[in-house]
Amino acid sequence: MQANRWTPICALDDIVPNTGVCALVGDEQVAVFHVGGDTPQRVYAIGNYDPNSDAAVLSRGLVGSLGDRIVVASPIYKQHFDLATGECLEAPANSVHAYAAKVEGGKVWVLA
Template identity: 85%
Template sequence: MQASRWTPICAVDDIVPNTGVCALVDGDQVAVFRVAGNTSQGVYAIGNYDPNSHAAVLSRGLIGNLGERIVVASPIYKQHFDLITGECLEAPANSVHAYATKVENGTIWVGV
């Protein structure tokens, strides 16, 4: 994932570890997650719209691991989305966009 432009979202400390928030980035809802202990950065972003339930709810999902993959489980039908790739593990045709992220000076940035 390479970004041509970056949008500031919030301070890292504004997101409770192992939860997500929704942010509006260029008119699209983006689910931004802070994952404790998995990487030095620990911040991921995917599209917030769950194509399985047709609802913008992924930022409210539960974070966990399936094997080596860091995932969020949709709060409606519980499909798992890989936080790095956006792939829906149960229905790959219903995958979502994954966004580049970075943390600079305590601020989370999402790339578009």
């Protein structure tokens, strides 16, 4: 089994603030989000596959907040996924994996 390692995804400027992109990390589709436009830059990464709709679409969802939680709303059935934890707020049994993500040297990195 291969140990986790940091993988470069793209330049932070390649992701429009408050949107996401999909990246292939190993053999997994990962939804990577750039939240806000102010410093410090915040990035999040969760699995791109939405088990509620059986489609790989979370990177195309709408970013927002519910209370103190930063979430993405799936573009199909609108369930909300916490970007920090991957928890599906409406159906916790359908939560997705959350990955560590960081900005370093102007690039977005994901630990997978």
